[in-house]
Amino acid sequence: MNFTISKEVLLNNLLVAQKALSTKTPAPYLQGIKLEIYQNELIMITSNSDISIKLSLKDESLHVEAVGEVLIPGKYFVELIRKLDGEVISLSVVDDNVLKIVAGKSDITLNMLNVEDYPHIDFMMNDNPIKIESKVMKSIIKQTTFATSAIENRPILTGVNIRVDGERLVAIATDSFRLSQKVIDVPTNLDNMNVVIPGRSLDELIKILELNLEEVLIHLNHKSILFEYGNILFQSRLLDGNFPETSRLIPVEFPIVIKFNKNDLFVAIDRAALLSSRETSASIVKLYLRNDNGVEITSNSPEIGKVVEEVQPVEKPIGVPIRIAFSSKYFLDALKTFNSDQVYVKFTGEIRPFVIEGELDPGLVQLILPVRTE
């Protein structure tokens, strides 16, 4: 194996590939980046227990002297390439299993891993992928993944449920204290699907989607989902098991509706959260819709002090006075997902789940369970 390539092109692709590198693994070969060099193409493969990435480079800066395949220790390789001077990097195999890297005035040899040890990874593509705008995919991930469960005692809740069902794609995440749901319209000719993608995989996928290409193709299989994005194949395992049926959790009628300026509400809750009692891990604040249609956000910690924030709704609220207590973190997390400047907070009762919707965010619902106090 012997080739030269632009440093910038190599580095940019390595930065994508390294997102699937294992750092701690009992299998040292998973700490490696597999390079396959063909006459006009460089392929990089990385994989860990959740995701696998395959990149195909056919860059004009690629000049191949000798084809071959190698397995390079990932962490050192990426750091070295990042720090090298020079516009062009030359890589070649010398001796047995030693990689020689030459760039600028640097001359580096790197002991390689044994490429024979690397498992074969199937990147499962099919003929009828779902085509979706990548900015839509990004917003689905941003608006739901944060609500997945961080604890593993119900593994299925660590993932985001994605269903295609007729003309709708529904993405749902819940940790059983809150729920995020995003619905978008899709073409009618799609196969139905119902899968649960690990939240951690989506956290990595969204970083790659920052490349801002036009669209992403979704290839669905029995055990895995593959996102095709430009020259990148990003494959994630799926979670086994049935995602809970959540459709009946979201109330349909709301006797109490308050419309807020999102930022006014956010800063009031954020301030109140500072002093709220830390008995539970999340700090609890209260919302009080008064008889005079004013709203107070309050918190109270006997040891530290008390905050009372006045927030003026942007319209006369609908419904009767209500007092409701909730996790400030869950409320702030939810507010951050809206693009709208104005949001509706909708209640059915003081101890019933309530929802937040955005004036300009069709299809997005954030549901939060209140907390009982006193």
Add this chain to the structure above:
Amino acid sequence: MNFTISKEVLLNNLLVAQKALSTKTPAPYLQGIKLEIYQNELIMITSNSDISIKLSLKDESLHVEAVGEVLIPGKYFVELIRKLDGEVISLSVVDDNVLKIVAGKSDITLNMLNVEDYPHIDFMMNDNPIKIESKVMKSIIKQTTFATSAIENRPILTGVNIRVDGERLVAIATDSFRLSQKVIDVPTNLDNMNVVIPGRSLDELIKILELNLEEVLIHLNHKSILFEYGNILFQSRLLDGNFPETSRLIPVEFPIVIKFNKNDLFVAIDRAALLSSRETSASIVKLYLRNDNGVEITSNSPEIGKVVEEVQPVEKPIGVPIRIAFSSKYFLDALKTFNSDQVYVKFTGEIRPFVIEGELDPGLVQLILPVRTE
């Protein structure tokens, strides 16, 4: 106590005062900020085991209704003031030991600490302070403090030794593996001094000096040193004990001198450091001045690989070929302290301390002990 003040003015001063707040302390009153309100002046005092800060505010936005003094839980107060809306903040004492804070649409009560518990702190000023440009003080701290010892087994080495001796001020730090020395000229009418200031105190002082006022006055006393900087008094305890006599550690004659472009040398060592053997905590690289006047920076890790970097000196080196091994971290730390684009690296022998000096950094010497290899 009852007053109003501009939020911005209050916050900016709190951000200085909080640098002396104790976070973990057996004495809860040291987690407090003491406010003393006089008719035309607000004084803030904070203190921990190393440093004490006193700020005097006579801002035109300060309007005092009632004088008094209080002790406020520091962490909550700073965070609250940071997050408040509104340009003006009103603070008053209500009930017994409860502070009321009103700003914008926020109404906050904060339980205070008992101001009677707060110790009296003497800020020791004298009549003949040393006057020094604050940018000079900043460079003294930046160029020496990093070389103090981080471990406490010889406490005196955790500080920077500052001596005034005739017309010279000498600042020295050493962890016994490297030494930084900065010498500046000072007026001749100064009292001699010889003190050791905790490195941690200087790390906080330098943040405050970012305010970029013209000059700083240094008041020296038996047990403490006080820096007067605008409306800020910053006092640090001094370390007890004798700082080691280091003047004979720095060689006077150097048979081998190599002049480098600082950046070329830095990136070469930085790359070599990536692959060097991690047997010791710091990664070791080698410098080799060849017969043909070229210089190689190399590192070698049997498990990982090998780096050879060619660095061209900017002038023909003086002296004979040399091979010397050193901690890459110490060398890079030292290089960062120079303003010069070109530096001299001066050797007396392969196992003798070597020094780095900058073409445009008079008075600054960085000394490093080499490492024996093989």
